Amino acid sequence: MNKKNFNQLLGLLAISALTGFFSCSSRDQTSIKSPDGRIEVTLKTSGGSTNDLLTYDVVFNDRLILEKSPLGFEFPDSLLLANPFSILGVEDTLISEDYMMPFGKSTRISSLSNQQTVFLANAQGHRLDLIFRVFNDGLGFRYFFPDQDIYDNSIGSELFREITVAWDETRVLHARVGDYISVARRKNSEWFIGSITDWTPRELEISLDFMANGDYIVEMYADAPDSNQDPRKADRSYFTIKNTDTLKIRLASGGGNVIRITPEEGKLMP
Numbered sequence: 717m718n719k720k721n722f723n724q725l726l727g728l729l730a731i732s733a734l735t736g737f738f739s740c741s742s743r744d745q746t747s748i749k750s751p752d753g754r755i756e757v758t759l760k761t762s763g764g765s766t767n768d769l770l771t772y773d774v775v776f777n778d779r780l781i782l783e784k785s786p787l788g789f790e791f792p793d794s795l796l797l798a799n800p801f802s803i804l805g806v807e808d809t810l811i812s813e814d815y816m817m818p819f820g821k822s823t824r825i826s827s828l829s830n831q832q833t834v835f836l837a838n839a840q841g842h843r844l845d846l847i848f849r850v851f852n853d854g855l856g857f858r859y860f861f862p863d864q865d866i867y868d869n870s871i872g873s874e875l876f877r878e879i880t881v882a883w884d885e886t887r888v889l890h891a892r893v894g895d896y897i898s899v900a901r902r903k904n905s906e907w908f909i910g911s912i913t914d915w916t917p918r919e920l921e922i923s924l925d926f927m928a929n930g931d932y933i934v935e936m937y938a939d940a941p942d943s944n945q946d947p948r949k950a951d952r953s954y955f956t957i958k959n960t961d962t963l964k965i966r967l968a969s970g971g972g973n974v975i976r977i978t979p980e981e982g983k984l985m986p
Contacts, residue, residue, distance in 0.1 A: 744760065744761050744802075744803070745758055745759060745760040745761065745803075746758070746759050746803055746806050746832065746834055747759070748808065748830055748831075748832040748848055748850055749830065749850060750829070750830060750850045750851060750852050750855075751810075751828050751829065751830055751851075751852055752852045754776060754777055754852065755774065755775070755776055755850055755851075755852070755854075755855060756774070756775040756850075757772055757773070757774055757775075757848055757850055757855055758772060758773045758775070759771075759772045759787075759803075759834055759846065759848070760772065760773070760784075761800065761801055761802055761803060761836070769786060769787070769800060769801070770786070770787040770801060770836075770846075771784040771785055771786050771787065772784075772785055772787060772857075773785070774855065787846070800838060800839075801836040801837065801838045801844065802836065802837060802838070803834060803835070803836060804835040804836065804837055805835045806832055806833065806834050806835070807832070807833045807835075808830065808831070808832050809830075809831040809832075809833070810828075810829075810830060810831070811827070811828070811829045811830070811831050811849060812826075812827070812828050813826075813827050813883070813886065814826050814827070814886075815827070815885070815886030815887065815888065827851065828851070828852070829849045829850060829851040830849070830850050831847065831848065831849045831850075832847070832848045832850075833845055833846070833847045833860075834846045834847075834848070843861075843862045844859065844860075844861060844862075845859070845860040845861075845862065846858075846859060846860075847859075847860055860879075875935070875937065875974065875976060879908060883901040883902060883903055884902050884903055884904065885901065885902040886899065886900070886901050886902075887899070887900045887901075887926055888900075889909070889922055889923075890911070890920055890922070894914065895913065895914050895916065896911065896912065896913040896914065896918060896920070896967070897911065897912060898910070898911040898920060898922060899911075900926065905928075905978075905979050906976065906977065906978050906979075907927060907975075907976070907977040908974070908975070908976055908977075909922065909973075909974070909975040909977070910972065910973070910974050910975075911965060911967060911972055911973045911974075912967070912971070912972040912973075913967040913968075913969075913970070913971060913972065914970070915969045915970050916969065917966075917967060917968055917969045917971070918966075918967050919964060919965065919966050919967070920964070920965050920967065921962050921963070921964050922962065922963040922964075922965065922975075923962050924957065924958075924959050924960070924961055924962065924963065924977075925959060925960065927959040927977070928959060929959055930958070930959060930979055930980070931956060931957075931958055931979070931980040932956065932957050932958070932959070932977045932978060932979055932980055933954065933955075933956055933977070933978050933979075933980050934953075934954065934955050934956070934957055934963075934975060934976070934977055935952070935953075935954055935975070935976040935977075935978075936952065936953050936954075936955075936965075936973070936974070936975050936976075937950050937951070937952050937973065937974040937975075938950065938951050938952075938953070938965065938966065938973050939951070939966065939967060939968035939971040939972070939973070943968045943971060944968055944969055956980060957977070963975070
């Protein structure tokens with residue numbers, strides 16, 4: 717994954733606790749199943765070897781369909797997963813949520829999934845959490861970076877640490893299967909909007925009329941002009957908007973965009 721656009725990785729936001737179900741783990745691997753048990757994901761560490769890093773397998777109906785898919789994340793100044801990681805522990809959660817779709821016969825969607833957070837660390841003390849969600853019809857995962865000095869100089873590091881996994885509201889703003897998607901998620905009065913595209917560059921317009929009336933501060937992470945040559949590069953900007961405004965975002969080939977929107981309420985922009 718280290719060749720993917722930095723903002724596409726940012727854009728995979730995502731998006732009731734019950735522990736100890738449908739999962740097993742050891743020092744070198746851990747696994748979790750979908751609620752109906754048909755999909756199983758297994759995360760494997762190197763087991764102390766420096767030849768292999770983190771990988772995951774996917775089994776569907778007892779048939780292996782994905783084997784040793786590598787996991788990684790490259791920052792501009794360092795390769796985070798340059799050293800083997802060990803599993804410190806896991807935490808399992810049952811996720812049940814509802815969200816709205818802007819199209820289709822049914823606009824309100826109910827979703828059930830099993831989530832596993834895997835806590836990792838290497839010999840250098842670098843920490844990384846991997847959060848898997850396995851649904852009856854698919855799966856997703858994201859990286860979470862606990863607060864530590866290694867990320868302090870990386871663009872978006874603060875955002876990584878502050879994005880939650882428990883949301884109050886979810887809305888799909890744009891979607892075309894296999895092409896692009898924009899999803900908005902709210903926690904308290906703060907909104908996060910993540911967008912990703914396929915290998916076709918495109919521009920999207922995002923209406924903010926779903927938000928409460930008021931003035932807001934936007935923190936935006938967008939593809940840099942030369943991100944096609946160096947996918948690790950991203951631009952960060954701040955500006956003010958109203959809920960009656962429409963945002964225009966540009967997505968590079970294989971790129972993405974992340975927006976955090978916070979009520980102004982007398983706050984000053986950074």
